[in-house]
Amino acid sequence: MSHRPIMLGIVGDSAAGKTTLTKGIAQVLGPENVTVICTDDYHRYDRRQRAEIGITALHPDCNYLDIMQQHLSLLRTGQPILKPIYSHKTGTFEPPQYIKPSKFVIVEGLLGYSTRGARDSFDVKVYLAPPESLRAQWKIKRDTQKRGYTAEQVKAELEKREPDSEQFIRPQRQWADVVVSFYPPSDGSDQGNGHLNVRLVLRPTIPHPDFTQILDIISSHPHPAIRLDLDRDMNKPVDVLEVDGHATSEQVDELEKIICNDMPPHLSHFCSRESNPELGKVAGTTGETIQSYPLAMTQLLITYHMLKATQVYQSITI
Numbered sequence: 001m002s003h004r005p006i007m008l009g010i011v012g013d014s015a016a017g018k019t020t021l022t023k024g025i026a027q028v029l030g031p032e033n034v035t036v037i038c039t040d041d042y043h044r045y046d047r048r049q050r051a052e053i054g055i056t057a058l059h060p061d062c063n064y065l066d067i068m069q070q071h072l073s074l075l076r077t078g079q080p081i082l083k084p085i086y087s088h089k090t091g092t093f094e095p096p097q098y099i100k101p102s103k104f105v106i107v108e109g110l111l112g113y114s115t116r117g118a119r120d121s122f123d124v125k126v127y128l129a130p131p132e133s134l135r136a137q138w139k140i141k142r143d144t145q146k147r148g149y150t151a152e153q154v155k156a157e158l159e160k161r162e163p164d165s166e167q168f169i170r171p172q173r174q175w176a177d178v179v180v181s182f183y184p185p186s187d188g189s190d191q192g193n194g195h196l197n198v199r200l201v202l203r204p205t206i207p208h209p210d211f212t213q214i215l216d217i218i219s220s221h222p223h224p225a226i227r228l229d230l231d232r233d234m235n236k237p238v239d240v241l242e243v244d245g246h247a248t249s250e251q252v253d254e255l256e257k258i259i260c261n262d263m264p265p266h267l268s269h270f271c272s273r274e275s276n277p278e279l280g281k282v283a284g285t286t287g288e289t290i291q292s293y294p295l296a297m298t299q300l301l302i303t304y305h306m307l308k309a310t311q312v313y314q315s316i317t318i
């Protein structure tokens with residue numbers, strides 16, 4: 001039995017919510033058990049060079065994808081890497097960092113599924129696809145508050161990046177086991193980020209919990225806050241699980257039970273909102289912390305897949 005790390009990919013465009021999703025999953029698995037890698041560190045050019053050349057950070061030529069792929073393969077076999085570091089604060093590179101993978105490795109970034117070798121490194125592949133208007137809002141807020149840009153600069157950058165987003169980022173959706181889209185409710189009841197709904201596209205590429213049980217619970221309700229449907233995504237049949245931002249704690253408990261009942265007893269303590277208060281935490285519009293049930297359930301489902309993968313590939317005791 002091998003003892004290699006379990007590898008999770010979280011891919012999506014800039015400010016699609018990768019770091020936010022990663023945080024809760026890493027908390028549940030225990031920060032000491034998780035190595036988080038951001039593939040922005042594999043940019044080939046610093047911020048000034050990119051502006052001079054006229055290339056965006058989304059273009060494959062703007063990244064050392066060959067080195068990224070090598071490093072992912074090394075991490076998958078439990079070996080250390082000397083990882084470059086790109087600082088979003090300064091827009092330049094810092095001295096590389098020695099990284100030895102923990103039991104779980106989460107790799108988040110823009111181009112993680114862009115090569116076959118990189119894709120093959122992951123046990124679980126997630127793609128984040130919020131509506132573009134919501135992503136723009138998130139990016140403007142984040143880049144003005146944390147990365148020193150003005151709102152006008154971020155809007156101009158988004159426009160400049162759109163062709164590369166279309167050509168190189170969005171097609172990666174096809175490789176994901178789970179596609180995650182947070183979206184505002186259509187009735188405008190979103191008073192802040194915590195009330196966003198989530199739509200989870202579940203591809204049959206990995207075995208999901210048996211969510212059909214939810215149908216018994218919701219069939220009696222005229223406007224269920226948790227829904228399961230059959231649909232097509234990129235022309236292929238998929239299950240779609242939706243959780244509304246206004247779902248109640250009791251309704252979310254039912255979903256949690258479905259996910260957690262399928263866990264072996266020695267791993268079940270990872271699987272509850274009660275013992276993991278960090279699940280679903282997100283910064284609201286004015287910087288306050290909000291608890292989002294749709295985010296918590298998304299993080300729990302992805303954690304479930306990581307723990308299930310340990311059963312397949314490892315005899316793990318954590």
Ligand SMILES: Nc1ncnc2c1ncn2[C@@H]1O[C@H](COP(=O)(O)OP(=O)(O)OP(=O)(O)O)[C@@H](O)[C@H]1O
Nearest residue numbers: 014015016017018019020138142182193282283295
């Ligand atoms: N599920 C969510 N609910 C509400 N707000 C969110 C959610 N996910 C992300 N955000 C908002 O979007 C901002 C950007 O998210 P985040 O930093 O997670 O994106 P990212 O994909 O890691 O970005 P980048 O790749 O550019 O570093 C956050 O600061 C937060 O305000």
Ligand SMILES: O=C(CO)[C@H](O)[C@H](O)COP(=O)(O)O
Nearest residue numbers: 014040047057087088091147
């Ligand atoms: O798309 C991004 C992912 O985070 C960044 O914008 C990209 O990494 C370039 O960084 P910066 O905006 O700091 O120049």
